Amino acid sequence: xxxxxxxxxxxxxxxxxxxxxxxxxxxxxxxxxxxxxxxxxxxxxxxxxxxxxxxxxxxxxxxxxxxxxxxxxxxxxxxxxxxxxxxxxxxxxxxxxxxxxxxxxxxxxxxxxxxxxxxxxxxxxxxxxxxxxxxxxxxxxxxxxxxxxxxxxxxxxxxxxxxxxxxxxxxxxxxxxxxxxxxxxxxxxxxxxxxxxxxxxxxxxxxxxxxxxxxxxxxxxxxxxxxxxxxxxxxxxxxxxxxxxxxxxxxxxxxxxxxxxxxxxxxxxxxxxxxxxxxxxxxxxxxxxxxxxxxxxxxxxxxxxxxxxxxxxxxxxxxxxxxxxxxxxxxxxxxxxxxxxxxxxxxxxxxxxxxxxxxxxxxxxxxxxxxxxxxxxxxxxxxxxxxxxxxxxxxxxxxxxxxxx
Amino acid sequence: xxxxxxxxxxxxxxxxxxxxxxxxxxxxxxxxxxxxxxxxxxxxxxxxxxxxxxxxxxxxxxxxxxxxxxxxxxxxxxxxxxxxxxxxxxxxxxxxxxxxxxxxxxxxxxxxxxxxxxxxxxxxxxxxxxxxxxxxxxxxxxxxxxxxxxxxxxxxxxxxxxxxxxxxxxxxxxxxxxxxxxxxxxxxxxxxxxxxxxxxxxxxxxxxxxxxxxxxxxxxxxxxxxxxxxxxxxxxxxxxxxxxxxxxxxxxxxxxxxxxxxxxxxxxxxxxxxxxxxxxxxxxxxxxxxxxxxxxxxxxxxxxxxxxxxxxxxxxxxxxxxxxxxxxxxxxxxxxxxxxxxxxxxxxxxxxxxxxxxxxxxxxxxxxxxxxxxxxxxxxxxxxxxxxxxxxxxxxxxxxxxxxx
Numbered sequence: 001x002x003x004x005x006x007x008x009x010x011x012x013x014x015x016x017x018x019x020x021x022x023x024x025x026x027x028x029x030x031x032x033x034x035x036x037x038x039x040x041x042x043x044x045x046x047x048x049x050x051x052x053x054x055x056x057x058x059x060x061x062x063x064x065x066x067x068x069x070x071x072x073x074x075x076x077x078x079x080x081x082x083x084x085x086x087x088x089x090x091x092x093x094x095x096x097x098x099x100x101x102x103x104x105x106x107x108x109x110x111x112x113x114x115x116x117x118x119x120x121x122x123x124x125x126x127x128x129x130x131x132x133x134x135x136x137x138x139x140x141x142x143x144x145x146x147x148x149x150x151x152x153x154x155x156x157x158x159x160x161x162x163x164x165x166x167x168x169x170x171x172x173x174x175x176x177x178x179x180x181x182x183x184x185x186x187x188x189x190x191x192x193x194x195x196x197x198x199x200x201x202x203x204x205x206x207x208x209x210x211x212x213x214x215x216x217x218x219x220x221x222x223x224x225x226x227x228x229x230x231x232x233x234x235x236x237x238x239x240x241x242x243x244x245x246x247x248x249x250x251x252x253x254x255x256x257x258x259x260x261x262x263x264x265x266x267x268x269x270x271x272x273x274x275x276x277x278x279x280x281x282x283x284x285x286x287x288x289x290x291x292x293x294x295x296x297x298x299x300x301x302x303x304x305x306x307x308x309x310x311x312x313x314x315x316x317x318x319x320x321x322x323x324x325x326x327x328x329x330x331x332x333x334x335x336x337x338x339x340x341x342x343x344x345x346x347x348x349x350x351x352x353x354x355x356x357x358x359x360x361x362x363x364x365x366x367x368x369x370x371x372x373x374x375x376x377x378x379x380x381x382x383x384x385x386x387x388x389x390x391x392x393x394x395x396x397x398x399x400x401x402x403x404x405x
Numbered sequence: 406x407x408x409x410x411x412x413x414x415x416x417x418x419x420x421x422x423x424x425x426x427x428x429x430x431x432x433x434x435x436x437x438x439x440x441x442x443x444x445x446x447x448x449x450x451x452x453x454x455x456x457x458x459x460x461x462x463x464x465x466x467x468x469x470x471x472x473x474x475x476x477x478x479x480x481x482x483x484x485x486x487x488x489x490x491x492x493x494x495x496x497x498x499x500x501x502x503x504x505x506x507x508x509x510x511x512x513x514x515x516x517x518x519x520x521x522x523x524x525x526x527x528x529x530x531x532x533x534x535x536x537x538x539x540x541x542x543x544x545x546x547x548x549x550x551x552x553x554x555x556x557x558x559x560x561x562x563x564x565x566x567x568x569x570x571x572x573x574x575x576x577x578x579x580x581x582x583x584x585x586x587x588x589x590x591x592x593x594x595x596x597x598x599x600x601x602x603x604x605x606x607x608x609x610x611x612x613x614x615x616x617x618x619x620x621x622x623x624x625x626x627x628x629x630x631x632x633x634x635x636x637x638x639x640x641x642x643x644x645x646x647x648x649x650x651x652x653x654x655x656x657x658x659x660x661x662x663x664x665x666x667x668x669x670x671x672x673x674x675x676x677x678x679x680x681x682x683x684x685x686x687x688x689x690x691x692x693x694x695x696x697x698x699x700x701x702x703x704x705x706x707x708x709x710x711x712x713x714x715x716x717x718x719x720x721x722x723x724x725x726x727x728x729x730x731x732x733x734x735x736x737x738x739x740x741x742x743x744x745x746x747x748x749x750x751x752x753x754x755x756x757x758x759x760x761x762x763x764x765x766x767x768x769x770x771x772x773x774x775x776x777x778x779x780x781x782x783x784x785x786x787x788x789x790x791x792x793x794x795x796x797x798x799x800x801x802x803x804x805x806x807x808x809x810x
Contacts, residue, residue: 030601034620048779049610055775085637086597088607104597104708106608146778153783162624162810163757166617166710167783169601170610192491192509196435196574202493203511205454205575212571215439219567232490303509305571329760329786331767331808333736352568355734362736370460373551374453378558378572381734403736405567 004279004286006388007348010315013276017292020325021249027175030168033160035221036178037326042154048147048170051089052107056139059120059128060089060111061098063136074121074129083108098128107140114139147171157327159221179324181223185244186213189237189265190255190303193229208305208374209254213312220317220405222250234264241268245293249323252316255303265289265300273298281388283347285311297323305374310350310383313404332400333382335364342392349388352380353401364401409684409691411793412753415720418681422697425730426654432580435573438565440626441583442731447559453552453575456494457512461544464525464533465494465516466503468541479526479534488513503533512545519544552576562732564626584729586628590649591618594642594670595660595708598634613710613779614659618717624810625722627655639669646673650698654728657721660708670694670705678703686793688752690716702728710779715755715788718809737805738787740769747797754793757785758806769806 005013025039054060061077069075081099083089083106093099093110101107101114116139119132147153147170154164160176168176186209193207194200207229214224225248230240237253244251253265266289269275273293280288284307289300297319301308321328335355343349352367364384367376382403386393393399410418430444459465466482474480486504488494488511498504498515506512506519521544524537552558552575559569565581573581591614598612599605612634619629630653635645642658649656658670671694674680678698685693689712694705702724706713726733740760748754757772769789772781787808791798798804 030616031619031623034624050605051607053610083608085595086609090607104595104610141775141778145775146780153780155784158784162617162621163714163779163782163785165620166613166714167779169613169616170710170779172601172604172611174602190490190509196577197579199577200455202456202495203488204491205458205509206577208571208574211435211574212567214436215570216567218436219439305575309568309571331738331760333738355736370546370550373546374568374572374575375551375556375558377568379560379563380568 003277004281005277006281007314010277010280010290011318013290014315014319014322017276018295018297018319018322021295021323024180024324025177026180028178030165030174030176033165033168033176033178034162036160036176037221037324038154038156038158038160039177039179041152041156042168042171042173044147044149044151044153044171046147046149046171047144049141049145050143052111052143053141054101054103054105054107054114054139055141056114056116057103058101058114058116058139059098059130060093060101060107060114061130061134062093062095062110063113063134063138065096065098066113066115066130066133069130069133071131074131076123076127076129078126079128081108098130112136157325159326159328179326181221182250182320182323183225183248184217184222184320185225185227185248185251186210187227187240187244187251187253188229188255189232189253190229191232193255195229209301209303209308212305212309213252213254216309216312216405220320222320232264234268237264238268238271241272241298245272245296245298250297250299250320252299252301252312254301254308269298269300280311280315281347282310282314283345283349285314285350286347288315306377309377314350317405330402332402333362335362335399335401337393337395337397337399338363338365340392340395341366341386343386344391347388349386350383351386352377352383354379355381355401362401364399408682409686410682411686412719415682415685415695416723418695419720419724419727422681423700423702423724423727426700426728429585429729430582431585433583435570435579435581438570438573438581438583439567441565441581442626442729443559443561443563443565444582444584446557446561447573447576447578449552449554449556449558449576451552451554451576452549454546454550455548457516457548458546459506459508459510459512459519459544460546461519461521462508463506463519463521463544464503464535465498465506465512465519466535466539467498467500467516468518468539468543470501470503471520471535471538474535474538476536479536481528481532481534483531484527484533486513503535517541562730564731564733584731586626587655587725587728588630588653589622589627589725590630590632590653590656591615592632592645592649592656592658593634593660594637594658595634596637598660600634614706614708614713617710617714618657618659621714621717621810625725627725637669639673642669643673643676646677646703650677650701650703655702655704655725657704657706657717659706659713674703674705685716685720686752687715687719688750688754690719690755691752693720711782714782719755722810735807737807738767740767740804740806742798742800742802742804743768743770745797745800746771746791748791749796752793754791755788756791757782757788759784760786760806767806769804
């Protein structure tokens with residue numbers, strides 16, 4: 001008997017039964033860090049920039065020496081130096097003097113602002129006329145404005161994007177502490193399956209879940225290990241799962257959609273570990289099994305590709321996030337349905353959709369087809385859910401769209 | 406003089422001046438195809454599945470033989486066979502008979518529906534009692550329901566996701582025609598720059614744009630080629646750009662933020678190709694140059710990392726999409742501002758933000774800091790834009806949030 005859980009219950013079981021795996025930190029090169037998960041907070045260790053820095057081309061001076069000046073009555077200051085780009089400004093600016101600085105150049109000691117070239121006139125005799133008064137701090141970045149020692153810049157659990165990589169480069173963090181990728185075993189079961197490169201005979205179909213879930217996992221940042229197609233025989237299945245358990249952090253088996261095979265997957269998972277749930281109240285995706293062997297999850301996915309995709313997206317990725325200590329927020333878009341959709345089977349119903357724009361508004365066209373057809377997901381831009389209590393949604397109804405991995 | 410264009414004008418220039426590069430199709434293995442751009446429509450070449458397929462465990466029969474039956478008056482049919490999973494059903498079912506089929510199994514000729522096990526009783530004498538009448542087509546997928554010859558499954562220009570990979574696997578398309586990755590040269594210029602792994606001396610800063618834009622481009626699906634840091638000297642810059650032009654499809658140079666260096670970048674781009682624009686009315690990012698040498702774009706990006714990031718995200722990625730014939734839709738989320746933001750400089754203002762949830766609603770906290778600080782983007786989940794005509798937005802105002810690459 002299936003002891004069917006709601007999606008919320010399944011996520012709670014994942015949260016309760018699994019925790020971030022210890023000892024998973026590794027250092028990666030900065031140019032390999034995109035999409036990886038930070039294993040530690042990134043904390044400033046030095047000042048960036050390490051000097052007061054001009055944000056314009058102009059003249060550095062003491063702000064007070066410009067007070068009260070104007071275009072008609074400029075402040076006339078001797079120009080006692082020039083800072084070159086990329087060089088230290090290792091001198092003190094005397095009161096009543098100024099010095100030329102380029103954008104990004106360092107300020108000499110004593111200077112506390114920069115007046116833009118546009119508001120200064122070079123008289124050619126070693127003096128500069130300043131035509132606009134400046135406030136202290138104007139047109140400069142202070143030492144440590146960007147990063148200073150002790151400041152937390154990026155938090156543990158964050159998935160690094162290109163902007164974060166920029167911040168790490170600015171701090172000189174060229175070796176980044178990230179969470180090791182999880183090795184996720186994929187085993188496809190089913191006597192009817194042939195590899196995608198083969199032409200199926202009558203009664204046979206190609207294994208879709210292997211390549212599809214591999215790419216879903218790879219895009220998420222895991223390392224999929226494909227163990228190929230195993231025949232629907234309990235002993236072969238057990239041997240394959242045992243082997244995968246030794247070499248991987250997580251084992252996903254998909255398929256075994258006939259009654260006997262379903263029971264076999266359940267018995268194998270139950271015999272190698274603890275059975276946590278059997279059945280989720282979603283459509284498609286009901287015949288899902290979750291167990292654990294030690295700290296390692298064992299997941300029995302439905303054989304139908306569409307169901308396997310949804311269960312992986314909705315439950316396996318959160319499970320992997322949990323094991324990695326990854327903070328993962330998924331945002332949804334708002335759109336309107338182009339047509340009505342029915343649903344009344346006591347399960348949350350997930351459906352692929354295509355998005356289109358009508359006068360700037362986003363509309364969602366649900367992909368319709370019989371259950372289990374991969375073409376009901378191919379070409380989809382995202383998906384939506386109809387709650388289990390809902391009997392359907394009318395045309396024009398507002399829905400929340402998830403783009404998904 | 407900067408001939409400043411609005412963002413819309415810049416996108417129109419890109420559309421007008423550049424077009425998809427010819428002869429860029431290559432075949433890639435299915436497990437390398439995630440995130441790649443389809444170079445051709447994917448059209449069905451065979452029937453998937455190639456046989457009528459049961460979606461349940463049960464008995465295949467002619468629907469008419471079940472008409473009028475019920476639990477109290479079952480239709481009693483001889484069971485004349487059993488289809489095994491993965492095997493052909495190479496026989497014709499006689500009228501008034503049934504045969505056992507597993508989920509996913511093939512139907513024999515003549516059968517046009519499947520009755521679930523739950524509605525059948527095996528009398529043990531070679532006959533089966535069917536307790537529920539079935540309609541033709543019930544519980545089965547017809548041959549070609551998923552894919553049939555001539556059906557367009559995925560369109561040229563589409564970026565492949567894991568669901569699309571599944572469809573390709575189902576069709577046996579293990580070699581996928583995709584658009585070759587664009588080789589994008591990155592040249593950082595600036596006398597003040599040192600590589601990220603070096604400790605900057607006084608007046609120096611680390612090159613942020615090299616690693617940051619590399620990862621932005623890689624995440625987008627291009628192949629960044631980093632040419633390192635070039636000093637602000639026109640002849641060195643020209644030599645570097647010429648060399649990059651020979652080896653790459655696109656050249657991005659970032660930096661040269663002092664007046665002389667800016668002019669040098671402009672002269673180099675102008676001398677090696679045609680100058681298309683100089684200056685975009687956005688903040689940050691105004692000092693941007695776009696040119697083309699033959700069909701190859703040359704882009705002069707601002708030196709400030711935040712400005713360089715926005716210009717790459719907002720204009721360079723659309724430019725690369727244009728060259729690849731990539732259809733790229735970016736969706737935005739709706740959120741409310743946690744605090745007011747001012748803007749009144751006649752340019753569209755882009756700003757990073759962090760997202761937080763308050764009672765299920767999405768709120769955006771703008772990252773505040775002086776222009777040019779990378780920490781104003783690090784840790785940001787996305788960004789928003791304040792239009793050039795807008796003088797600012799109050800707390801609580803609804804904004805459109807882009808997550809970005």
